[in-house]
Amino acid sequence: MKIASRLFQFVFIISAAIFSGLSCGKGGGGNTPPPNPCAGVTVSVTATTANPSGPGTSDGSITASATGGSGFTYSLNGGTFQPSGTFSGLAAGTYTITARNSNGCTGSANFTLTAPNPCAGITITVTGTTTNPTTGGGTNGSINANASGGTGPYMFSRDGINFQPSGTFSNLGAGNYTITARDANNCSGSANFTLTDPCAGVTITVTGTTVNPSSGTAADGSITAAANGGVGPYEYRLGAGAFQSSGTFTGLTAGTYTVTARDSRNCTGSANFTLTAPNPCAGVTINVSTTVVGNIPCTTPPTGSITATGSGGTGPYTYSLNSGSFQPSGIFSNLAPANYTVTARDVIGCMGTVNVNVPNRPQGPLFTQVKTLIQNNCIVCHNAANPNGGMNFEVDCNIVNFKNRILERAVNGNPSPMPPTGLLPASERQKIVDWINAGGRYID
Ligand code: HEC
CATH class of the missing domain: 2.60.40 (Immunoglobulin-like)
Structure with a gap:
């Protein structure tokens, strides 16, 4: 309707422009266009409104009147012009009323009809009862909600989107829930409900006694566990094994085991038990x-x-x-x-x-004799500072390692005697022979 109205105005303006252009184009002085009858004329529209009686109800009305001429007709939202300024059967909304006088001059104004808020002053109160889940981690809790304060029947929702006639919500786990109620007039209210896990705040304590295995390889240890802190009867399991009603586990080797107990509500607790094999070396001294x-x-x-x-x-x-x-x-x-x-x-x-x-074994007596002989007769030319022939006989092991050369030079004089001045007496040379015959070692 608004678009139609704008289009009408647009067409009107374009027509006037064309008309004016044509007359200018002729260029003649004789064909003056007729004066615009709307120049200086302002058409004003006023109205009284009656709002609709409710949302979605089309019983509102607008009664318009105009000034700025005479012989007015009226149009609603660009619709057909009619002599009466009264438009009825209207729902809430904004309407454009256009008035046109007998010279075709128009004016328009917007009027808004407002539906009364049916929820003003209405408070929808949601109350209810809760049933907690009966097992730890269970989802058999429920909320039974009721609504009041509005106009029934009510619809109820857990998520504020999907509504159902019943205020009962089941298969709920522990947690916080917001229940929204909506009455026949779409007025709504909500309340929070909390479902509590039966194991919250519950500590299941597992204690027990152990029997250690008889050896490091024997599987004859056992654990006897008992639980408390929950609501019996309890069931027990070893590690990730299956739950059983007995807290006794046998046939165990040395090691650390976890025993988990659960009570009748599936609340759990656990403890570690260590079985120690006897030390087979206890009392044994190697x-x-x-x-x-x-x-x-x-x-x-x-x-x-x-x-x-x-x-x-x-x-x-x-x-x-x-x-x-x-x-x-x-x-x-x-x-x-x-x-x-x-x-x-x-x-x-x-x-x-x-x-x-x-330790090192001690110096032998024959070696000692030879060493003394060499110190007395050879060191002067065979020491660290002056190792003739490359041999330093201050080092014991050089005597040992070069014994065959010593034999050749100092005993056999081959190729020339040592000391160079002449061979030692036979008794001295015999010491070298005896030592070498005995093995020629440091310990001989
Ligand atoms: C006055 C100095 C002097 C005295 C003392 C002396 N030497 Fe020598 N010795 C030399 C000289 C110089 C050489 C190097 C020249 C040679 O090989 O004849 C030598 C070389 C040697 C060599 C190396 C030769 C080889 O063939 O590898 C041996 C072994 C040796 N002497 C043993 C002895 C012994 C054992 C004594 C003591 C009983 C001794 N010398 C006393 C001067 C001496």
Whole structure:
């Protein structure tokens, strides 16, 4: 209707413009257009309104009158002009009334009809009873809501969108709910209801006694658990196993177990129980006896050794040197002089440890004689600062390692004697021969 009205005005203006243009186009002085009868004329529209009696009711009316001319006709929302300014049968809304006088001059005004609010002064009160779910995490709770204060029948909704005639809502879990009631006039009110989980604030405590397994591998331990704090009867389960009415679990090996109890309302609690195998080494002392052979200096590889023997436990034993891997033999060879830790372990795993020193073996008497001989006759030319022939005989191991050269030079004089001034007396040379014949070692 409004669009039609605008269109009408638009067409009118365009027509006038064309008319005026045409007359200018002719350019003649004789054909003056007739004066516009609406120039200086203002058509004003006033009205009295009667609002509709209710929302959705079409019994409102507008009675319009106009000034600015005479012989008015009236149009509602661009509709057909009629002599009467009264338009009835109107619903709430905004209407445009256009008045046109006998010269075709128009004016218009907007009028708004307002429906009365049927809910003004009305308070819809929602009351109700709740039934909590009977199990922990359960969804058998319900709300039974009633409404008052409006015009029945009422409709009820949990989400404010979907309404149902009944105020009963079932299959509800614990939580907060807003129930909205709507009366016959669409007036609404709501209330909050809380359903409480029966396990809220409930602590199920699990206690129990344990029987440890008889050994580290035996499955003969048990747990006997009991629960309290809830509403019995209780059921129990071990770990993620099935619930059973008994709190006793048997056939258990050493370890830590979780026992969960649930009461008749599905409220749960749990506790951990640890079964400990007896220590098979309790009261067992593994003794480690050792035989040590000292290292012979100046030998490569070193010659020290330890022979260990375990006792006090259950053989056979295995042995470890300095926390190395265990081996069946208790003999450790090629050891340099040092402190060592030897551990013996029995078949059960019980262990004993001792600290052992592998020393260097002492200098032998024949070597001592040769060393004295060399100090007396050779060092002057074979020392650290002056090692003739590249040989420093202040170092004991050089005497040992070069013994064959010493024999050749100092005993056989081959290719030339040592000392260069001439061979030592036979008794001295015999000391070198005796030592080498005995093995030529540091310990000989
Ligand atoms: C006065 C100095 C002097 C005295 C003392 C001396 N040497 Fe030498 N020695 C030398 C010189 C110089 C060489 C290097 C030249 C050579 O090999 O003949 C040498 C070289 C050697 C060599 C190396 C030769 C080889 O074939 O590898 C031996 C071994 C040796 N002496 C042993 C001895 C012994 C043992 C004594 C003592 C009983 C001794 N010397 C006393 C001066 C001495």
